[in-house]
Amino acid sequence: MPGNPQPDPALAIELAGVNKWYGTFHVLKDISLTVRAGEKVVICGPSGSGKSTVVRCINRLEEHQKGIIRVDGTELTNDPQSVAAIRSEVGMVFQQFNLFPHLTVLENLTLGPIKARGMSKAEAEAKAMHYLERVHIPDQARKRPGQLSGGQQQRVAIARSLCMEPKVLLFDEPTSALDPEMISEVLDVMAELAVDGMTMVVVTHEMGFARKVADQMVFMDAGEIVEQGPPEEFFGSPRSPRCQKFLSQILQH
Amino acid sequence: MKKTLILLLPLLALAGCSSSSTWGWYVINPMTASGWVNVKFLISGMGDTILISVIAAVISIALGLVVALPGLAKSRGWRMVNRVYVELVRSIPLLPMLFWVFYGLPIIFREMGMNVPIDPFWGAIITLALSDSAFTAEIYRAGIQSIAKGQTEAAQTIGLNYLQTMRYVILPQAIRRILPPLANQFIYIVKMSAFASVIGMQELTRRANELVVSEYRPLEIYTLLILEYLVLVLIISAGVRWLERRMGSDERG
Numbered sequence: 001m002p003g004n005p006q007p008d009p010a011l012a013i014e015l016a017g018v019n020k021w022y023g024t025f026h027v028l029k030d031i032s033l034t035v036r037a038g039e040k041v042v043i044c045g046p047s048g049s050g051k052s053t054v055v056r057c058i059n060r061l062e063e064h065q066k067g068i069i070r071v072d073g074t075e076l077t078n079d080p081q082s083v084a085a086i087r088s089e090v091g092m093v094f095q096q097f098n099l100f101p102h103l104t105v106l107e108n109l110t111l112g113p114i115k116a117r118g119m120s121k122a123e124a125e126a127k128a129m130h131y132l133e134r135v136h137i138p139d140q141a142r143k144r145p146g147q148l149s150g151g152q153q154q155r156v157a158i159a160r161s162l163c164m165e166p167k168v169l170l171f172d173e174p175t176s177a178l179d180p181e182m183i184s185e186v187l188d189v190m191a192e193l194a195v196d197g198m199t200m201v202v203v204t205h206e207m208g209f210a211r212k213v214a215d216q217m218v219f220m221d222a223g224e225i226v227e228q229g230p231p232e233e234f235f236g237s238p239r240s241p242r243c244q245k246f247l248s249q250i251l252q253h
Numbered sequence: 254m255k256k257t258l259i260l261l262l263p264l265l266a267l268a269g270c271s272s273s274s275t276w277g278w279y280v281i282n283p284m285t286a287s288g289w290v291n292v293k294f295l296i297s298g299m300g301d302t303i304l305i306s307v308i309a310a311v312i313s314i315a316l317g318l319v320v321a322l323p324g325l326a327k328s329r330g331w332r333m334v335n336r337v338y339v340e341l342v343r344s345i346p347l348l349p350m351l352f353w354v355f356y357g358l359p360i361i362f363r364e365m366g367m368n369v370p371i372d373p374f375w376g377a378i379i380t381l382a383l384s385d386s387a388f389t390a391e392i393y394r395a396g397i398q399s400i401a402k403g404q405t406e407a408a409q410t411i412g413l414n415y416l417q418t419m420r421y422v423i424l425p426q427a428i429r430r431i432l433p434p435l436a437n438q439f440i441y442i443v444k445m446s447a448f449a450s451v452i453g454m455q456e457l458t459r460r461a462n463e464l465v466v467s468e469y470r471p472l473e474i475y476t477l478l479i480l481e482y483l484v485l486v487l488i489i490s491a492g493v494r495w496l497e498r499r500m501g502s503d504e505r506g
């Protein structure tokens with residue numbers, strides 16, 4: 001690579017030749033992926049293929065050992081300032097929600113704005129109520145997460161991320177821990193965010209959602225990106241046999 | 254608690270009433286003038302025993318947290334700091350440590366050009382706090398480790414730094430697993446405070462020793478001494494159980 005390639009301002013996320021090992025286990029192999037501002041990328045693939053690891057590398061919940069990760073032009077390095085800068089641009093929604101059980105819904109949402117951003121309590125609460133309305137549960141603000149259904153909890157988690165006003169939202173299997181009847185309420189909220197122009201990277205096996213929302217589909221297997229392209233091509237004529245097999249299995253149900 | 258005392262009282266009363274010359278409960282018979290003086294003398298050590306124990310416990314609770322945190326770090330170097338401290342401090346018997354602090358530490362201070370006299374009061378407190386901190390550190394470490402990793406990750410993604418994550422997310426949840434064993438640890442401090450008598454602290458054990466020297470009635474005086482500790486410990490135990498009940502009901506509510 002000649003010198004340090006200039007970051008492209010239209011790129012929200014850029015992964016170039018990213019590699020990661022757990023000890024001797026090569027978990028990510030030369031991952032290259034670009035996400036333009038406003039783009040929605042859906043990542044799928046069999047369990048253990050490295051989907052979570054990719055997403056978790058983007059906000060430094062895991063460290064990559066080789067290659068370049070840039071978010072909004074800032075390169076992710078070991079410098080704590082770079083990590084903090086990138087985390088302030090990137091929100092994350094987890095499979096297990098990871099809400100704070102000792103705090104009310106409202107406190108879950110205002111903790112980051114108040115403590116990390118130094119916002120006043122009144123301002124943070126107004127913002128929290130705004131985003132609770134966007135995920136359609138303003139009436140649950142005073143409850144504890146444990147008193148809500150799984151679908152409601154995940155929507156609170158989405159609202160908690162939105163309160164930090166990120167440029168990018170990462171979702172790691174946001175509906176996998178939910179009872180079937182609650183999946184659509186979460187996917188609907190995500191689809192609304194997509195329409196509003198949020199840049200999203202979503203790990204999911206919900207192919208109906210992917211067809212509707214994705215600009216770009218990514219299929220991973222054994223730590224590699226095996227296939228990548230717009231959804232029409234991806235679902236219509238997948239090239240690799242591994243991707244064909246995966247899609248035929250997952251689309252059966 | 255009541256039952257134990259009720260069982261013990263008739264035993265002592267019986268022994269006291271016995272005409273056998275081997276018994277001499279009169280030395281601590283509060284019904285006689287001289288007995289009452291002796292009892293008052295013995296009980297007057299209670300204040301210092303409690304004061305030393307409480308101050309040492311407060312220091313140990315703060316110091317334990319400071320020692321526990323590096324034990325939870327990712328870096329091997331920091332974890333090593335924690336291990337060395339815990340293993341070293343908890344393997345030193347209390348009495349040698351007391352001598353080292355009381356007789357040795359002032360020499361170190363003097364060598365460093367500081368005039369820091371260590372009186373029996375602070376010598377005892379420093380020793381008890383140091384010695385106990387290895388155990389409170391382990392209590393904190395276990396309690397904090399019992400909180401799911403997803404909580405820390407969620408805190409990081411909303412921009413909280415390390416200390417904010419501990420203060421607002423981890424410790425409030427870990428506290429119900431930490432508080433009861435910490436309170437239990439207080440019982441050890443109260444019992445170990447008896448060693449302060451060796452460096453001349455006028456606490457319960459020292460008073461008993463002094464009275465034995467003048468009255469030659471070790472059995473009766475030390476029996477009362479043991480009862481004094483028993484009462485203190487039973488009071489703390491009741492407090493610990495109350496705390497555990499409260500924490501338990503919090504968890505369900």
Ligand SMILES: Nc1ncnc2c1ncn2[C@@H]1O[C@H](COP(=O)(O)OP(=O)(O)O)[C@@H](O)[C@H]1O
Binds near residue numbers: 027048050
């Ligand atoms: N902390 C870890 N230590 C060692 N191996 C891990 C760790 N986390 C994940 N792995 C392994 O890395 C691989 C990829 O994991 P992951 O990214 O979670 O896959 P996916 O999300 O696609 O199911 C799996 O084989 C998993 O067992």
Ligand SMILES: [Mg+2]
Binds near residue numbers: 051052
């Ligand atoms: Mg995963």
